[in-house]
Amino acid sequence: xxxxxxxxxxxxxxxxxxxxxxxxxxxTAALLVPAIAFLALFFFxxxxxxxxxxxxxxxxxxxxxxxxxxxLSSPKxxxxxxxxxxxxxxxxxxxxxxxxxxxxxxxxxxxxxxxLRLLVLAPLMILxxxxxxxxxxxxxxxxxxxxxFSRLLPFSDGPLQIDYTIPGLLIFYTWxxxxxxxxxxxxxxxxxxxxxxxxxxxxxxxxxRVFRSVTLPLxxxxxxxxxVLTFLLAFGAFSVPLIAGGNHRPLPVLIYTExxxxxxxxxxxxxxxxxxxxxxxxxxxxxxxxxxxVRGSAG
Amino acid sequence: MRxxxxxxxxxxxxxxxxxxxGPGASPAGSAAGAGGSITFADTAGGANFQKFFGSIxxxxxxxxxxxxxxxxxxxxxxQTRLEAQKGAEVDVDLILLKPDVLGNMLKAGLAFEPLTDHxxxxxxxxxxxxxxxxEAFGLPTNGQATPFFRDQFGLLxxxxxxxxxxxxxxxxxxxxxxxxxxxxxxxxxxxxxxxRLMLRDFLIGAGVDFKKPLPELQASAEWKAGLEKFRxxxxxxxxxxxxxxxxxxxQFKNGDVWISEYAIxxxxxxRDQGLLPETMKAAVFxxxxxxxxxxxxxxxxxxxxxxxxxxxxxxxxxxxxxxxxMQTEMWEYMAINKFDAVPAKTWETIPRWDDIQDxxxxxxxxxxxxxxxxxxxxxxxx
Numbered sequence: 232x233x234x235x236x237x238x239x240x241x242x243x244x245x246x247x248x249x250x251x252x253x254x255x256x257x258x259t260a261a262l263l264v265p266a267i268a269f270l271a272l273f274f275f276x277x278x279x280x281x282x283x284x285x286x287x288x289x290x291x292x293x294x295x296x297x298x299x300x301x302x303l304s305s306p307k308x309x310x311x312x313x314x315x316x317x318x319x320x321x322x323x324x325x326x327x328x329x330x331x332x333x334x335x336x337x338x339x340x341x342x343x344x345x346x347l348r349l350l351v352l353a354p355l356m357i358l359x360x361x362x363x364x365x366x367x368x369x370x371x372x373x374x375x376x377x378x379x380f381s382r383l384l385p386f387s388d389g390p391l392q393i394d395y396t397i398p399g400l401l402i403f404y405t406w407x408x409x410x411x412x413x414x415x416x417x418x419x420x421x422x423x424x425x426x427x428x429x430x431x432x433x434x435x436x437x438x439x440r441v442f443r444s445v446t447l448p449l450x451x452x453x454x455x456x457x458x459v460l461t462f463l464l465a466f467g468a469f470s471v472p473l474i475a476g477g478n479h480r481p482l483p484v485l486i487y488t489e490x491x492x493x494x495x496x497x498x499x500x501x502x503x504x505x506x507x508x509x510x511x512x513x514x515x516x517x518x519x520x521x522x523x524x525v526r527g528s529a530g
Numbered sequence: 531m532r533x534x535x536x537x538x539x540x541x542x543x544x545x546x547x548x549x550x551x552g553p554g555a556s557p558a559g560s561a562a563g564a565g566g567s568i569t570f571a572d573t574a575g576g577a578n579f580q581k582f583f584g585s586i587x588x589x590x591x592x593x594x595x596x597x598x599x600x601x602x603x604x605x606x607x608x609q610t611r612l613e614a615q616k617g618a619e620v621d622v623d624l625i626l627l628k629p630d631v632l633g634n635m636l637k638a639g640l641a642f643e644p645l646t647d648h649x650x651x652x653x654x655x656x657x658x659x660x661x662x663x664x665e666a667f668g669l670p671t672n673g674q675a676t677p678f679f680r681d682q683f684g685l686l687x688x689x690x691x692x693x694x695x696x697x698x699x700x701x702x703x704x705x706x707x708x709x710x711x712x713x714x715x716x717x718x719x720x721x722x723x724x725x726r727l728m729l730r731d732f733l734i735g736a737g738v739d740f741k742k743p744l745p746e747l748q749a750s751a752e753w754k755a756g757l758e759k760f761r762x763x764x765x766x767x768x769x770x771x772x773x774x775x776x777x778x779x780x781q782f783k784n785g786d787v788w789i790s791e792y793a794i795x796x797x798x799x800x801r802d803q804g805l806l807p808e809t810m811k812a813a814v815f816x817x818x819x820x821x822x823x824x825x826x827x828x829x830x831x832x833x834x835x836x837x838x839x840x841x842x843x844x845x846x847x848x849x850x851x852x853x854x855x856m857q858t859e860m861w862e863y864m865a866i867n868k869f870d871a872v873p874a875k876t877w878e879t880i881p882r883w884d885d886i887q888d889x890x891x892x893x894x895x896x897x898x899x900x901x902x903x904x905x906x907x908x909x910x911x912x
Contacts, residue, residue, distance in 0.1 A: 477769075478911070
């Protein structure tokens with residue numbers, strides 16, 4: 232019965248709201264107009280302008296794909312694309328690895344869980360540029376966080392080199408963008424009916440099996456949504472690598488330098504288009520291959 | 531009946547909107563904006579100037595009865611906007627800009643109002659050196675811009691670590707091993723021009739003549755030798771180079787960097803804010819270092835009514851009262867020739883204008899400067 236209803240709704244056949252109300256489609260279209268107008272004005276139009284600039288020669292006449300050809304044949308530019316992707320993927324993986332155990336702990340409402348939840352939100356309350364400068368100071372040779380870690384780590388024989396390094400960027404990105412994965416994962420984990428996990432345990436499943444076959448599949452939609460957000464934000468990160476990246480300058484910094492410093496808008500626009508295509512491709516691949524992440528009944 | 535109700539409701543909402551947004555609605559707006567409003571775009575000032583303008587512009591609004599919308603931003607972005615508005619009325623009425631940005635704008639065919647044609651509306655122009663109204667460091671401006679302040683670069687060093695600083699580029703190069711890994715520099719391709727100016731000053735110190743056009747310069751032996759010498763010098767630098775001045779200051783503060791070349795004004799201001807060690811000192815090489823200025827200009831296609839207001843604000847900015855504040859609070863040299871009005875104790879902190887006037891090397895040869903911007907990292911990367 233339910234399946235039939237769903238089919239009817241999908242086909243727009245008898246029983247749907249449009250059919251019941253003859254003006255339904257017009258109302259739907261009218262309601263969509265503001266959103267479409269907004270997208271057209273503030274999303275598609277700037278993208279079209281950027282694309283137009285990227286294929287227009289500096290003298291403003293004709294069409295050229297020279298900038299794209301230069302980018303795609305430059306090992307240096309490929310290196311920048313790889314760095315940008317690597318940082319975004321690395322940040323996403325670390326965020327997921329942090330988010331899942333943290334969510335499992337927080338849902339038990341241990342003592343101090345509210346303070347921990349607030350702490351998770353802290354990076355979202357501070358401007359990225361301010362965070363970048365703060366992290367740079369905290370992790371520099373005389374920064375107290377660096378001094379603390381260098382004393383705690385047995386293999387360290389002095390201050391750690393964190394600022395201006397790729398591991399440093401991963402730490403900074405994770406601090407800034409992991410809350411998005413943590414919050415959605417926490418929301419998904421807290422939404423799981425404890426009875427489902429209890430039933431698995433009663434049926435003889437070991438804790439790891441319960442986690443792998445019940446908890447993780449049920450929480451996966453939340454993890455996936457959050458990790459996509461983290462990936463996109465890390466992919467587009469600008470302030471942090473500009474301030475704390477040193478010679479590691481990902482695509483957004485390169486685009487900024489080309490457009491705002493060198494005033495080479497053609498190359499800047501082409502790089503921006505390449506960045507958009509790479510981000511879209513990465514997300515498309517991720518959503519395709521992450522739809523069934525683990526064996527389980529709820530994926 | 532229902533339709534009538536809807537019409538009444540809409541009329542009430544529209545009426546309320548007009549009442550709240552109409553002239554004189556806001557007491558603040560009526561006080562400052564009674565004489566109209568202008569948009570003032572600042573592409574030259576950093577954080578220090580944003581703070582300074584935040585404190586002086588409300589006073590200007592009060593004195594003149596003109597609302598001043600202050601918009602800080604980048605020169606390249608403003609140029610793009612002005613180019614897009616060519617042939618139409620612009621939405622910026624007064625601009626503060628550095629000579630290289632002014633040069634790029636004039637090169638792009640953007641026109642500015644000849645201020646010298648409006649000397650009666652801007653009486654303080656009389657206190658500007660006449661030549662400063664004709665050209666901006668070799669760039670013919672023909673009255674289209676007036677200096678607002680004059681800044682100076684210098685050798686900046688932590689006197690606690692370097693009690694005896696070098697007095698010339700050659701000495702700096704020769705003694706680089708003493709400070710290996712502690713010589714700082716801002717990336718030549720950063721938004722801040724500090725790094726490329728340091729590179730340029732180094733090349734001038736190495737005997738490169740920036741009066742030559744770029745192709746001739748690139749073909750010269752001095753240019754090639756100078757760049758190679760700089761590549762050698764950069765090996766003693768702290769790497770990675772600072773991406774922006776704030777990062778350079780941080781490197782100074784945590785002891786990674788001990789010595790560099792940068793703007794004296796911004797450095798002293800930042801030292802006063804606690805962003806740099808108190809032991810920071812500045813000096814100017816006898817061979818000279820970059821001396822610049824920031825210019826005020828009114829776009830030619832600003833609406834006529836707005837131009838009148840812009841001239842009045844411009845005159846206020848060139849007034850003795852404002853210029854003295856800029857000298858004593860911002861450590862900038864005044865644009866007007868009224869140094870006698872500056873309190874004597876100011877000269878205990880910075881050298882007198884007469885003492886540095888001949889050591890200032892202006893920004894000329896924009897082609898060569900832009901080349902250094904785009905290619906400098908090849909030599910400065912360490």
